[in-house]
Amino acid sequence: MSTPLKRVHGYLAEFTTVQDIFRAAEKVRDSGFTSWDVHSPFPIHGMDDAMGLSRSILPRFVFVGGATGTLTAFTLQYYTQVVLYPTVVQAKPANIFTIPAFFPVMFELTILFSAFTALFGCLALMKLPRLHHPLFNSKNFPRFSDDRFFICIEARDPKFSTEKTKSFLESLGGQNIELVEGEA
Amino acid sequence: MADAVHAHDHPVHDGAPPRAKVLLREPLVLNNRNYSWITNKIAGVVENPQPKLWWILFIPCFILTCIMVGCFTFLISTGVGVWGPNSPVMWGWDITNFVFWIGIGHAGTLISAILYLTRQKWRTAVNRSAEAMTLFAVMCAGLFPALHVGRVWMAWFLAPIPNSNAVWQNFKSPLLWDVFAVSTYFTVSVIFWYLGLVPDLATMRDRAKSSVKKFAYGLFALGWRGGNRQWRHYEIAYMLLAALSTPLVLSVHTVVSFDFATSIVPGWHTTIFPPYFVAGAIFGGFAMVLTLMIPVRKIYGLQDLFTMKHVDNMTKIIALTGTIVGYAYLMELFVAWYSGSLYEFDAFMIRIFDGPYTPYYYAMFFCNVIAPQAFWFKKCRENLWAVMAVCMCVNAGMWFERFVIIVTTLARDFLPGAWDMYHPSWVEIWSFIGTLGFFLMLFLIFLRYFPVIAIGEIKAVLPEADPHYDPERAKRDNLVAPPPYEGDLEHTGGRPESAAASTATA
Known part of the structure; x- marks a missing residue:
């Protein structure tokens, strides 16, 4: 029997419109985060720039x-x-x-x-296929494939902090902010 | 629509002279539908119980598939003699059917690839079903050449594998090019279709109620999380596949036409064949897409997603390609006379005047050249019954075209002493009808298990999916909605304001 140890994956914040998440992504980029992602039901035009990502190799x-x-x-x-x-x-x-x-x-x-x-x-x-991911533990996250947009800032990011990141996501207008945990 | 907005991207100052009204583009999704409506609607086609009509169609199609399997079993166990081809007509319905199905299989990748590269956003409503149709048509096509070789168990000789006879294939033969072209086309079409499906399979996974469905969809969704760090590679991969498929589509039917054009048989030995075959394939493929999708949009109530604008665009492509095909028919005749080749001229005289198969020529000409001219008229493009009637003509006409090219040519070659008639046997006839059932059965299964419209892609063409979308801008810039299509009005209960309302905010 293994101990049910949990490991913090990161903070997940929900947004309702493309425009909101676009502005939020620009702010996350400018705050210097590196291990984070924007989850959306369709590719958002211009999001690569908003996240500061280069062209695919x-x-x-x-x-x-x-x-x-x-x-x-x-x-x-x-x-x-x-x-x-x-x-x-x-x-x-x-x-x-x-x-x-x-x-x-x-x-x-x-x-x-x-x-x-x-x-x-x-x-x-894309580091796929994979059978499981900590994000799938979230209750809200499945709506990423329907009509919601998410920003996930991961705990492995050097700038991640349990309190500050949460309040930062709140200040961006994120809703239903939750701490996502995965198996250790 | 975006162009119209950006073209008038100046703020209005108070006191400025009134601005002229600017017509918006037709919306691609009608009635102001939002993201979750689209998800529910398209996923609902799969999740809700199928309408009775589904079973009414599925059962006969299943029976026809069984008949097809029976005919092929009879053929394999007895020999190709159960089919009608003789000497000199070595190719009959089998190769006619092969070229017919391969041609239909061209629209899917065309819609997906060429319309993607040319930024035709309306493709999002049709690309999924057209790609699926492509796969099923190519499956039907592959059966015929594989089975007409006679000893089917020797078909692996087509593959360049070292064998105990130390014999290698003749790579100078267009028939071997065909093996590579068709198998590559099928493989790449599967890859393209599957990659496009991955985000939608994730949607199905996230909505699935039963654990079996969740597991099955989840397995094929590969753990998709829609992260932008995934989308950026995904989009490039999709674009690359589109860029690879575009020349591939053109090459496949070119190679198919080489099967004929590289021979010396009068009626086949012409340089016009590659472009003529490709135009014909696009023509026949679009007709089949409309034949399938017009009933689907009606039965499943997808009129807001697959609008009359889509029908209008596709009928225009049919009119264009039909006219190209008509030009090719006439140019063949002209060259037969102008070339001064007695045999070539005679081959076409037999085809159009005093040959045994002249009715087929005129059926072909009417169905492929005359009938699509109806689409010059907006009334015909807006009347779905008229559209269906013309598409049915085209479906039949393209089959006649291949029959005319193959059989009339072979039945009358250089030596009158070798001339013979060709009649299909019942096995051939039922094999072909069986593949029609097989094709439709696969399409029905596809409707049952996969989202028929690309959910993710169609959301991306909504105006609010643009990060710089501003609902106030249309009013400010004096943009007005274009007049709606008549067919769309019927669907919305004749309320022009509902169609207009969706664009006013866009």
Whole structure:
């Protein structure tokens, strides 16, 4: 039997409109917090700037993924058509000059590898999938996927303080402020 | 709408001359609906008991699916001889059906990808169902080429896997390109559809009452928490997938058309095929989206989300692509004469004048070129019965088009001595009808378990989802609501003020 130890995850504050949470996010950013997030039912235009976040690094991953796809397709076709099993079909040569015939498959595999990289790269950057998260212990939080907007300032933030952060969130206009706890 | 607001972004000073009235854009969500109304409405389609009509449609579709499975079992156990193709008509209904279904499968990714990249916000009401439709259509499409190879258990020879014969595929063949194109298209469409579903699955998870549903939706929602630190990667991933899918959509039907165009058969050997096939695919796909979504919006009461504006936009795309297809038909005829190729000219003479399949040509021409011209008239675009009638014509017309291209060409090739007629067997006919049932059955299951409209995305197009939205601005800038569509008035009980009220505050 393990002791039911609890660990403070952070403070969760609820907002009702996009405009309110947008202004609140700008203030949290300006106060120098780093471990915090805005939870919303849809992506809010301009929120990255309001939170002080940079552009996602994902496109670089996808470029590498796509290039891998092109090379894989070229290698596969060149090796099988020219080296392993050269066949002369419709008088087309069985050497490097037959490369135009390889373009469609090179194109398709570029797209395929890029799409897989985009999916799995995105999941990795989002740190998903995960089966549980302390936020799911909150009673109010499920409304993030309906019509409410939340700011969560995490306890691991160096500026986090049990009293001050709470009153700070109150001053931003947050409602139903609660201390979210997770398993230790 | 946002453009209209920003274009007149000056404060009004007292005593200034009165400002001219500025027409707002049509709202994408009618009647001033808020976030939670949208969630309840769309999630309600899944959560509430299905209407009786759902079962009335599902049972026959299930039976047709069983018939399809039976026909394919008969085919596999007996041989491709149970179908009608002969020499010289080696491709009959099977490849006709393949191209038909693949074409339908193009609208989904087109709506999702191209309309996303071009910032067409109205796509949010249709993209989910269109993407689902794409997947189901591609599933139907994949069955036919896989089964017409004859020995289905040898189909794995299509994959470049080392085998004991040390034989490798011929990568110079468009048929092998087709394998790569269609399988890539299906995979990428699944990824695109699923990534778009994740936030909505989280909504379903958070609303689920039973623990089984909560677990199932929760598992596929991957622990989504809607944090902006997730959204920023998610949005880039979605945009990248859109950017990848756009050329992919165009490539798939181009490669399908290469199956024909790279041969030397008169009637197939034309350079117009790739753009002509792509335009036809978009055309047929949009018609199928409307065929499915007009009843869905009516049955589930989604008129405020899927408005007449959406119908109007899509009918205009049908009119445009139908006209492109008509241009391609006429250009084929012109080139058949202008090229000076005797065989090419003869192939088209047989197609349109004295061949065995001329009625199919005229059915195709009427359904695909003449019928969509009705959409030049606003009255036709606003009348849902007229829209449905034209879409049904297009659905049938696109099938006729593929039949005309494939069968009339093969039945009359270079040597008159080799000419033969082609008649489909009952197995072929029921296989095709079976896939129609299979397609509709999958769509009905989709309606039952997944949100039919992207909940998260449609909330983002509401005016109040803009962080700089100001309810007073419309009044200040003298913005007025555009006249509502007639069809929308019928739905709101003929109260123009209700439609106007939603925009006045926007």
